[in-house]
Amino acid sequence: MEALIQLGMVSDDPSENQDLGGARTHGAGSHITVQKDYFVEKDGEKFAGTHLLVDLWGARNLTDPEHIDSALREAALAAGATILHSHFHHFEPNGGVSGVVVLAESHISIHTWPERDFAAVDIFMCGACDPYRSLPLLKAAFRPASVRLDEQRRGRLS
Amino acid sequence: MEALIQLGMVSDDPSENQDLGGARTHGAGSHITVQKDYFVEKDGEKFAGTHLLVDLWGARNLTDPEHIDSALREAALAAGATILHSHFHHFEPNGGVSGVVVLAESHISIHTWPERDFAAVDIFMCGACDPYRSLPLLKAAFRPASVRLDEQRRGRLS
Numbered sequence: 202m203e204a205l206i207q208l209g210m211v212s213d214d215p216s217e218n219q220d221l222g223g224a225r226t227h228g229a230g231s232h233i234t235v236q237k238d239y240f241v242e243k244d245g246e247k248f249a250g251t252h253l254l255v256d257l258w259g260a261r262n263l264t265d266p267e268h269i270d271s272a273l274r275e276a277a278l279a280a281g282a283t284i285l286h287s288h289f290h291h292f293e294p295n296g297g298v299s300g301v302v303v304l305a306e307s308h309i310s311i312h313t314w315p316e317r318d319f320a321a322v323d324i325f326m327c328g329a330c331d332p333y334r335s336l337p338l339l340k341a342a343f344r345p346a347s348v349r350l351d352e353q354r355r356g357r358l359s
Numbered sequence: 360m361e362a363l364i365q366l367g368m369v370s371d372d373p374s375e376n377q378d379l380g381g382a383r384t385h386g387a388g389s390h391i392t393v394q395k396d397y398f399v400e401k402d403g404e405k406f407a408g409t410h411l412l413v414d415l416w417g418a419r420n421l422t423d424p425e426h427i428d429s430a431l432r433e434a435a436l437a438a439g440a441t442i443l444h445s446h447f448h449h450f451e452p453n454g455g456v457s458g459v460v461v462l463a464e465s466h467i468s469i470h471t472w473p474e475r476d477f478a479a480v481d482i483f484m485c486g487a488c489d490p491y492r493s494l495p496l497l498k499a500a501f502r503p504a505s506v507r508l509d510e511q512r513r514g515r516l517s
Contacts, residue, residue, distance in 0.1 A: 211369060211444070239453060239472055249472055249479055254410070256514055286369070288444050288461055295397060301459045301466060303446055308457070312465050312483070314397055314407055314514065321407055321513040323481065325470070351511065355479040356414055356472065 210266055210289045210300075240356065241327060249356025250307055250327030255339065257320040259346025263313035264296035272342030273302045273309050276335035280326060282306045306330045320345075325355070368424055368447045368458075398514065399485060407514025408465055408485030413497065415478040417504025421471035422454035430500030431460045431467050434493035438484060440464045464488045478503075483513070 240247050262268050266289040277284050282304040289300030301310040307325040314320070322339060324332040340348070398405050420426050424447040435442050440462040447458030459468040465483040472478070480497060482490040498506070 238474070239455070240475065249475075249477060250470070252412070252479075254511055254513070285448055285457075286446050288369075288446060288459075290443055290461060290463075292463075297397070299443075299461060299463075299465060301446075301461060301468070303448060303457060303459060305448075305450075305457075307470050308459060308468055310459070310466055310468065310483070312408070312485070316396070317398065317407075317514070319407060319514050321410075321483070323483075325468070325479070325481075327470070353412055353509065355412070356475070356477050 210270060210287070212270075212287050239327065240358070241329075246354060247358045248354040250325055250354075251332050252307075252326075252353040252355050253322075253324040253332045253336075254351040254353065255322040255324065255336070256349040257322060257339070257343050257345035258349070259318050260313075260320050260343040261318070262343055263315040263318070263320055264291075264298065266291045266298045266300065268342070269298050269300060269311060269313070270302075272338065273300070273311060275342070276324070276338040277302050277304055277309055279338050280324070280332050280335045281330045282309075282326060304330075309335065318346075368428060368445070370428075370445050397485065398516070399487075404512065405516045406512040408483055408512075409490050410465075410484075410511040410513050411480075411482040411490045411494075412509040412511065413480040413482065413494070414507040415480060415497070415501050415503035415505075416507070417476050418471075418478050418501040419476070420501055421473040421476070421478055422449075422456065424449045424456050424458065426500070427456050427458060427469060427471070428460075430496065431458070431469060433500075434482070434496040435460050435462055435467055437496050438482070438490050438493045439488045440467075440484060462488075467493065476504075 286303040296315045297313045299312045306328045310323045326332045444461040454473045455471045457470045464486045468481045470479045484490045
């Protein structure tokens with residue numbers, strides 16, 4: 202257990218991708234109170250955020266938490282997101298990594314099963330971010346032979 | 360931005376729910392190398408883990424990061440999971456909270472939109488954990504008027 206904790210990586214260095222104007226912190230400096238609607242509208246639908254469930258098969262580089270942290274950060278920035286926090290754990294003996302990058306616009310998470318060359322990634326983003334712009338970075342970092350992608354619109358208003 | 364960081368809550372106190380025998384750390388003390396298969400088998404299917412996407416509508420208590428941290432921890436323990444790390448951010452001016460509990464068996468995340476009485480929760484668990492046992496705890500903590508639940512089996516072998 203102690204070894205596990207030592208292997209945990211935490212960082213709290215917000216990225217400088219942009220100010221937080223596009224995220225839910227918007228308006229903190231204003232003296233006029235306006236009820237801002239943080240849901241997004243796309244294709245005639247209104248919803249809270251886009252959640253991509255990305256299963257990577259035949260993937261590489263699944264055992265190095267530093268590489269994975271870096272890959273997920275780059276993927277977040279490519280989507281236009283603001284990084285608030287990240288945390289990764291390295292498991293023994295299989296070498297798997299679990300972790301998350303918490304964003305001002307939701308999160309990116311990953312869990313890897315290196316013995317199966319498999320990783321499950323989630324990209325959940327609200328606001329003006331485009332989670333699809335994260336995908337090329339993930340493909341470059343993990344070089345999967347195949348990708349199974351599912352899009353869920355969370356908080357869809359009927 | 361500084362205020363945001365100050366509002367971030369991080370904790371690294373692993374729960375005492377159980378030892379890590381059921382999770383991916385199993386076997387670290389053995390001298391015999393056995394290729395353990397960390398995928399699960401259920402209803403004739405083999406897959407990496409069960410991922411519940413839980414949209415809570417008409418929900419309460421969505422602005423207090425300490426309450427939410429506590430609720431997600433209790434939900435994780437109820438499922439039989441081992442907590443490794445948690446992190447929550449409190450957003451201004453809408454009071455929304457984003458956060459995650461990283462588990463030895465994957466994660467629980469939450470993002471709240473208090474202005475809509477809405478929260479998006481994800482419960483992703485591998486191993487012997489039962490994510491459905493988290494649901495009553497979430498309902499008790501957030502008292503949603505309605506719940507939209509979707510189950511995804513991640514890493515399903517075809």
